[in-house]
Amino acid sequence: MLERAFPGLDSLHRNVLIALLSRTDAGWRLLIKTSLPSGDSRTADAFLIGYTGVFALLITDEAPDNETANQVLRHAKERFAGIPGQQGRSLAETAIHLVVIGRGAGSPRRDGVHWALTESSLDRIFRRDALHLDKRLIAAIAEQAERRLRGYRSLAVQQQERGPGTAGLLDVAELIDDQLGAAQRRPFDSWLTFLHPQQNAIVKRHYSGPARISGPAGTGKTVVALHRLRHLARLDTGPLLFTTYVHSLPSVIKTAFDRLAPELDGRVEFTNLHGWVRRFLSERDVPVRVDRRKIDTAFSFAWMANREKLQVIEPSFDYWRTEVDRVIKGRGITTLHDYVAVRRRGRILRLDANQKALVWDLYTHYQRGLAERDVHDYNDLIELGRAELADRPLETPYAGVVVDEVQDIPLCGLRLLNDLAGDGPNRLLLVGDGQQQVYPGGWRLSDAGIPVQGRGEILKVNYRNRAEVLSFARRFDATNRVDDLDGADGVTLRAAESASEGGVTETWRGTSGELSGALVEAVRNLPVRPDHSALIVFHHKDLSRCAEILRKAGIPTLALEHYSGATDGKLKIGTVHRAKGLDFEAVLVLENTHESVTGSEAEEERRELRGRQHLVAATRARDFLWWGVLDDTAPEQAEKTEQSEKAENAAKAVETEDDCVHDMPISWCSLCRKPPPSVLPHGYRTSGGTAYHNDPDCTWLRKGQGSAHRQGMNVHDVTRLAWGSVTPGKLEPCEFCCSPQWMRRHGH
Numbered sequence: 001m002l003e004r005a006f007p008g009l010d011s012l013h014r015n016v017l018i019a020l021l022s023r024t025d026a027g028w029r030l031l032i033k034t035s036l037p038s039g040d041s042r043t044a045d046a047f048l049i050g051y052t053g054v055f056a057l058l059i060t061d062e063a064p065d066n067e068t069a070n071q072v073l074r075h076a077k078e079r080f081a082g083i084p085g086q087q088g089r090s091l092a093e094t095a096i097h098l099v100v101i102g103r104g105a106g107s108p109r110r111d112g113v114h115w116a117l118t119e120s121s122l123d124r125i126f127r128r129d130a131l132h133l134d135k136r137l138i139a140a141i142a143e144q145a146e147r148r149l150r151g152y153r154s155l156a157v158q159q160q161e162r163g164p165g166t167a168g169l170l171d172v173a174e175l176i177d178d179q180l181g182a183a184q185r186r187p188f189d190s191w192l193t194f195l196h197p198q199q200n201a202i203v204k205r206h207y208s209g210p211a212r213i214s215g216p217a218g219t220g221k222t223v224v225a226l227h228r229l230r231h232l233a234r235l236d237t238g239p240l241l242f243t244t245y246v247h248s249l250p251s252v253i254k255t256a257f258d259r260l261a262p263e264l265d266g267r268v269e270f271t272n273l274h275g276w277v278r279r280f281l282s283e284r285d286v287p288v289r290v291d292r293r294k295i296d297t298a299f300s301f302a303w304m305a306n307r308e309k310l311q312v313i314e315p316s317f318d319y320w321r322t323e324v325d326r327v328i329k330g331r332g333i334t335t336l337h338d339y340v341a342v343r344r345r346g347r348i349l350r351l352d353a354n355q356k357a358l359v360w361d362l363y364t365h366y367q368r369g370l371a372e373r374d375v376h377d378y379n380d381l382i383e384l385g386r387a388e389l390a391d392r393p394l395e396t397p398y399a400g401v402v403v404d405e406v407q408d409i410p411l412c413g414l415r416l417l418n419d420l421a422g423d424g425p426n427r428l429l430l431v432g433d434g435q436q437q438v439y440p441g442g443w444r445l446s447d448a449g450i451p452v453q454g455r456g457e458i459l460k461v462n463y464r465n466r467a468e469v470l471s472f473a474r475r476f477d478a479t480n481r482v483d484d485l486d487g488a489d490g491v492t493l494r495a496a497e498s499a500s501e502g503g504v505t506e507t508w509r510g511t512s513g514e515l516s517g518a519l520v521e522a523v524r525n526l527p528v529r530p531d532h533s534a535l536i537v538f539h540h541k542d543l544s545r546c547a548e549i550l551r552k553a554g555i556p557t558l559a560l561e562h563y564s565g566a567t568d569g570k571l572k573i574g575t576v577h578r579a580k581g582l583d584f585e586a587v588l589v590l591e592n593t594h595e596s597v598t599g600s601e602a603e604e605e606r607r608e609l610r611g612r613q614h615l616v617a618a619t620r621a622r623d624f625l626w627w628g629v630l631d632d633t634a635p636e637q638a639e640k641t642e643q644s645e646k647a648e649n650a651a652k653a654v655e656t657e658d659d660c661v662h663d664m665p666i667s668w669c670s671l672c673r674k675p676p677p678s679v680l681p682h683g684y685r686t687s688g689g690t691a692y693h694n695d696p697d698c699t700w701l702r703k704g705q706g707s708a709h710r711q712g713m714n715v716h717d718v719t720r721l722a723w724g725s726v727t728p729g730k731l732e733p734c735e736f737c738c739s740p741q742w743m744r745r746h747g748h
């Protein structure tokens with residue numbers, strides 16, 4: 001529409017004018033120079049008349065010199081001379097401002113006779129604390145201005161059907177179409193300036209209690225959350241918090257927020273959930289001992305003691321770890337009675353009371369293991385935070401807490417965030433999409449005691465993915481196991497409206513042997529710079545494999561966990577868990593078909609989870625998606641792959657062996673090569689039941705990895721739990737290397 005009236009506008013003019021036009025349905029009046037785009041900078045490109053005054057607008061990236069600025073202002077004042085403003089005072093003397101609007105972000109500043117604004121600080125014009133004119137005066141001034149400003153055309157949007165005699169009035173729908181058009185053409189920063197009216201309404205809405213924004217991938221949920229944070233920061237002077245489950249996401253979101261609201265630097269805290277709790281507990285001097293390795297060890301020993309009975313129900317180690325992490329501890333269950341009674345949302349495999357009792361043995365064994373090692377796990381951390389908060393609430397409560405990607409937060413985390421936000425209007429905003437849950441489990445908001453009835457919003461227009469990419473992503477069957485709207489119907493990606501046409505998708509299918517060539521070629525042929533692109537995989541094993549391929553090909557990469565949103569010329573790589581919430585112009589995805597298909601209920605649950613993870617990976621791509629499928633299922637290929645993996649492992653074993661000068665029997669432990677305590681070799685000494693590695697010449701120690709070694713290990717523990725069952729030739733877990741990954745790799 002704007003395009004028709006003003007063909008050839010550049011993106012800056014288009015974005016700014018659309019943003020201003022959207023205000024006209026609230027009583028603002030806009031007059032646009034009919035000769036736009038024109039090179040004439042002696043007169044304003046547009047005049048905006050509204051509650052905060054009359055604005056002569058120059059839309060340009062080049063700051064005008066003093067003479068030009070004075071000339072534009074003089075022209076404006078001449079045109080408005082004699083028109084009375086508030087309380088009969090001359091408008092020209094009191095309420096005419098010259099504003100120069102440039103691209104991108106930045107704080108508003110006074111520059112000679114004009115205000116310099118950017119796309120992102122455009123909102124300053126509409127500040128409520130600077131109201132001068134009322135609706136009647138605006139209409140009277142605009143009417144006179146229209147007569148006096150030759151060469152300018154009045155444009156406005158109207159909500160109702162267009163009636164006769166409404167020339168110059170445009171439909172809101174047309175304006176939205178224009179906005180979608182602008183989003184299609186990019187630059188992507190258009191969200192800084194212009195929100196869809198539905199998005200805008202959520203930003204400004206008053207919520208009497210906790211609110212929820214839901215909607216399929218790419219519909220601008222995070223964008224709305226950021227605008228809302230800015231809005232809340234203007235309403236209240238209290239601190240604000242943006243948090244999420246994923247460790248790396250807050251820093252990327254902070255980078256975007258700093259561009260949107262540079263003036264609010266420091267007002268909003270961006271941190272992941274566990275990071276927040278750690279800081280909070282450390283400020284309160286509450287000791288926290290989270291040690292991943294020890295947690296894994298405790299669980300591995302609990303598993304070894306209970307696996308026989310549990311494997312009859314479901315063989316997978318991961319399944320039971322999830323049960324303890326997400327169902328028992330994640331929901332804050334502390335008694336078998338409660339566990340028997342609970343409905344295990346998100347879990348398809350049913351467990352009867354007897355089976356739950358077996359799981360409970362695993363849980364209690366694990367808890368004992370944690371206590372013996374004097375260590376907390378991540379759920380304990382959250383419970384410690386909740387207890388401390390209940391004991392001594394925050395001195396300065398948050399004015400608002402925004403939780404992004406809420407679908408992956410365990411129930412205990414949701415309860416903590418609810419406590420943290422406290423009661424009161426606008427305090428808690430939960431943002432997410434059940435179809436994008438990448439960790440197993442499930443909950444219902446009411447389980448966490450968070451009532452959102454009547455305050456649930458659903459966004460439906462996908463701005464991120466071009467049509468081709470979107471239609472590719474829609475093929476994934478992503479079952480929602482999170483009841484994020486408390487019973488209300490949600491919208492799936494298949495039902496989302498598409499805002500952008502075009503886009504390219506490519507697929508590849510091949511074997512491990514062919515992967516290297518295909519991947520390097522795909523990266524080299526990316527249609528955009530590598531630093532606007534990412535490679536996403538679903539398993540750590542595939543990540544190291546791809547990282548190695550790219551390293552050998554000389555392609556610089558950056559692990560997603562270190563990505564902060566800055567451009568660095570490197571291809572970002574990581575698992576889907578790290579990629580969620582982000583977007584890139586081009587995305588490469590590598591899927592591995594190696595998983596077994598048993599048809600069991602647990603397998604069905606894994607299949608659902610994979611569907612959601614695939615959807616998340618595909619929807620990270622804006623313009624270009626390369627989807628690779630690694631398929632080694634052909635029998636002769638599978639054999640070849642197994643052989644090449646064996647060769648790879650053997651090579652690795654030799655490499656690791658080189659790390660240590662000692663002649664230790666590596667078959668007992670692949671990492672620290674600790675032998676059973678009864679055969680302590682050269683290089684070890686024992687003291688009070690603890691074995692020490694005490695040779696300073698050990699290269700392994702010199703590499704800085706020896707601290708765990710130096711701390712020693714408890715011989716009784718090791719004898720009882722691990723070495724007691726050593727089978728010669730088979731790798732057995734030990735205190736230091738029996739992580740779940742290690743155990744799986746060695747068939748435990």
Ligand SMILES: Nc1ncnc2c1ncn2[C@@H]1O[C@H](COP(=O)(O)OP(=O)(O)OP(=O)(O)O)[C@@H](O)[C@H]1O
Pocket residue numbers: 183188189190191194195196199215216217218219220221222223224432433436462463464580581582583619
């Ligand atoms: N009003 C808008 N105009 C133009 N672009 C927009 C608008 N709203 C969002 N976008 C663009 O859409 C993309 C997706 O936005 P955002 O990340 O907020 O979506 P989301 O719903 O949180 O996505 P996901 O759930 O997949 O993480 C962003 O790149 C943003 O630039």
